[in-house]
Amino acid sequence: MVRVLSGEEEWIGKQVVDIAFHLHKKLGPGLLEKVYESCFCYELNKRDIPHSVQLKVPIMYDGVMFEEGLRLDLLVGDLVVVELKAQEIYHPVWEAQLLSYLRLSNKRLGYIINFTVPLIKDGIKRMVL
Template structure:
């Protein structure tokens, strides 16, 4: 079960994605959606970080390269943003792996390159 804060932020994240998609529509670069999505989060006073490196712990070593989150919201929720025709199932596995590696419970895969944004939002809870 998710906390009230996680559920509140989840609704706000979806609202931000809807606003961006309504304003811009499909067909732009991922980076454009990321910038505008983060702007919408800022307008709501929601803390977030863009392009966050995830350390890898392996064989008693720490590697600080290789994995990166698109957006981390309030240090609680991972948002991976895409602007593609077809969502690769590997990206869904990637979100789940990122959740496990960061000990987060909630993540979103948001594809802005879809006619109806609700069809482009997938929510993951681990």
């Protein structure tokens, strides 16, 4: 089944990918995740795109709210979840985590961006719920 996203979700998604390409070109691979996160937020600010960093999302389970639920690296425009990585080895569990994050935060579009790759296009995974 093809999932149709809103124009705003698609626009934010394009901005996220553009920023990832820009940062990778300027900084290259091999830095700490926190450096990429700070620079990513700087680029979002330059583009006047609202975002939240290290956003805590409570989890409702069995009618009980758990505040220590999960933490999103970035929530961009209150619509798109972005998980930033700086790892040499890609872990498939990241995809399962992102799908869980999307489901639990009621968002539909998410990205895993791993900056520790020679070509950033190989480090970007887009996922739609």
